[in-house]
Amino acid sequence: MEKRTRQPGMDFYQENVYLKWVVLAVSVLISIGSIYYTNVLIGQLRNREREQVKLFTRALEYTFSNSLDENLQFISEEILFKNNSIPIIWITRDGKYEFQNIAIDEKLPEKARNQLLKEQVEEMKLQYEPIEMTYRNDQGVLENYGLVYYKNSFLLNQLILYPYIQLSVIAIFAFISYLAFNYSKTAEQNRVWVGLAKETAHQLGTPLSSLMAWVEVLRDDPELSGRGIVEELDKDVRKLRVVTERFSSIGSTPVLKPENILQLVNNVVGYLQPRVSAKINFEVHTLSEKIEANVHAPLFEWVLENLCKNAVDAMGSTGIISIRIIRGSGQKVFIDITDTGKGMPRHVVANVFKPGFTTKKRGWGLGLALAKRIIEIYHNGRIYVKSSEENMGTTFRIELRSA
Numbered sequence: 001m002e003k004r005t006r007q008p009g010m011d012f013y014q015e016n017v018y019l020k021w022v023v024l025a026v027s028v029l030i031s032i033g034s035i036y037y038t039n040v041l042i043g044q045l046r047n048r049e050r051e052q053v054k055l056f057t058r059a060l061e062y063t064f065s066n067s068l069d070e071n072l073q074f075i076s077e078e079i080l081f082k083n084n085s086i087p088i089i090w091i092t093r094d095g096k097y098e099f100q101n102i103a104i105d106e107k108l109p110e111k112a113r114n115q116l117l118k119e120q121v122e123e124m125k126l127q128y129e130p131i132e133m134t135y136r137n138d139q140g141v142l143e144n145y146g147l148v149y150y151k152n153s154f155l156l157n158q159l160i161l162y163p164y165i166q167l168s169v170i171a172i173f174a175f176i177s178y179l180a181f182n183y184s185k186t187a188e189q190n191r192v193w194v195g196l197a198k199e200t201a202h203q204l205g206t207p208l209s210s211l212m213a214w215v216e217v218l219r220d221d222p223e224l225s226g227r228g229i230v231e232e233l234d235k236d237v238r239k240l241r242v243v244t245e246r247f248s249s250i251g252s253t254p255v256l257k258p259e260n261i262l263q264l265v266n267n268v269v270g271y272l273q274p275r276v277s278a279k280i281n282f283e284v285h286t287l288s289e290k291i292e293a294n295v296h297a298p299l300f301e302w303v304l305e306n307l308c309k310n311a312v313d314a315m316g317s318t319g320i321i322s323i324r325i326i327r328g329s330g331q332k333v334f335i336d337i338t339d340t341g342k343g344m345p346r347h348v349v350a351n352v353f354k355p356g357f358t359t360k361k362r363g364w365g366l367g368l369a370l371a372k373r374i375i376e377i378y379h380n381g382r383i384y385v386k387s388s389e390e391n392m393g394t395t396f397r398i399e400l401r402s403a
C-alpha cells in the first residue's frame with residue numbers, strides 16, 4: 001500500500017525525462033533525414049544543371065562556326081533560348097562579355113555593365129569550374145574560343161535553403177504549441193490547487209465549529225476540571241483551526257501585512273521543538289530583532305513548518321536546524337533554513353519543487369510544491385535550494401521584500 005502511494009510521483013518524473021529524450025531523438029532524426037534527402041536532390045539537380053550548361057556551350061560553339069546548315073542552326077538556337085533558369089556568362093577570347101538570365105539593365109553603358117558582369121563572374125568562379133568553348137580553325141584543329149561561367153539557378157538555391165526554412169518553421173510552431181500547452185497545464189493545476197484547498201477548508205469548517213462548542217461545554221464540567229484534558233483538547237482544536245485557515249487562505253487571495261519575521265519563526269520553532277526528537281536542536285540567528293516583511297502569517301508559517309519538517313526528515317534523530325534571518329541589499333529579506341542532514345544529489349535538487357516528487361516511503365511530494373506556490377505566487381518572493389552537500393546538509397533560502 002505504502003509503495004503504491006509513493007510510486008506514481010516518481011514514475012511520472014522518470015517517464016517524463018525519458019519521453020523528453022525520445023522526442024528530442026526523433027526530432028533530430030527527422031531533421032537529419034530531411035536535410036540528407038534534400039541534399040541528394042540538390043546533388044542531382046546540380047549535375048543536371050552542369051549538363052545543361054555543357055549542352056548550352058556546345059550549342060554556342062555551333063553558332064560560332066560559319067559553315068552551319070540551317071537545321072543545326074535552328075536546333076542550336078532552340079537550346080540557347082530554352083535555358084531560362086541558369087545564369088550564364090561567357091567570355092570570348094577577345095574579351096567580349098555575353099550573358100543570359102542575369103538581371104542587368106540593358107540601358108547601362110558598356111563599361112558599367114562589364115563591371116557588373118565581372119563581379120558576377122568572380123562569384124560564379126567560386127561555385128563552379130567554367131566550361132571551355134572550342135572551335136575548329138581553318139586547319140581543322142580545335143582551338144580555345146573562350147570560357148562559359150555559370151551559377152546555381154534560382155530553383156536550386158531555393159532547394160538548398162528549403163530544409164532549413166522548413167525546419168525553422170516547424171521548430172517555431174512546436175515552441176508556440178509547447179508554450180500554449182504549458183500555459184493551459186499551469187491554469188489547470190491552479191484550479192486543482194485552489195479548488196481542493198477551498199473544498200478541504202469548507203469540509204473542515206463545520207465539525208470544527210461544533211468541536212469548539214464542545215470544548216466550551218466540557219470546560220464547565222466539574223468532573224473534568226483540573227485534569228488538563230480540556231486544555232489539551234483545546235490546543236488540538238486550535239491547531240485544527242490553524243490548518244483550516246491555511247487551506248482557506250490558499251483558496252483565496254490572501255492579504256499581506258507587515259510582520260516581524262523573527263516572531264513567526266519563533267512561533268514555528270516553538271510548535272515543532274517539543275514534537276521532534278530531543279537530540280534535534282533549533283537555532284535562530286538574526287542581527288536585528290525587528291526585520292519585517294509583507295507576509296500572510298498563516299501561509300508563511302506553513303512554509304516554514306514544511307521546510308523544518310523536511311530538515312527533520314533529512315537528519316534522522318540527531319542534528320541542528322539553524323534558521324537565519326538576514327536583511328539583504330535592495331529591500332530584501334532572506335530566511336535561510338540549514339540542516340545537518342543527508343543532503344541531496346543533483347537530480348533531486350533539480351526536482352524538489354515539482355508536485356508529486358518525493359524520495360520518502362511515506363512522502364507525498366507536495367510540501368515544497370506548496371511552499372513554492374505560497375512564496376512565489378502569494379508573496380511574490382523566491383524560494384530555492386541555496387546549497388546542498390551529500391551527508392553534510394542542505395540550505396533552503398526564502399527571499400521576501402522587506403516591509
Ligand SMILES: Nc1ncnc2c1ncn2[C@@H]1O[C@H](COP(=O)(O)OP(=O)(O)O)[C@@H](O)[C@H]1O
Nearest residue numbers: 310311314352358359360363364365366367368
Ligand atoms: N532538507 C532536505 N534535505 C534533504 N532532502 C530534502 C530536504 N528537503 C526536501 N528534500 C527532498 O525533496 C523531496 C520533496 O520534498 P517535499 O516536497 O516536502 O515532499 P515530501 O516531504 O513529502 O517527500 C523529499 O522527498 C526529499 O527527497
Ligand SMILES: [Mg+2]
Nearest residue numbers: 306310367368
Ligand atoms: Mg515534506
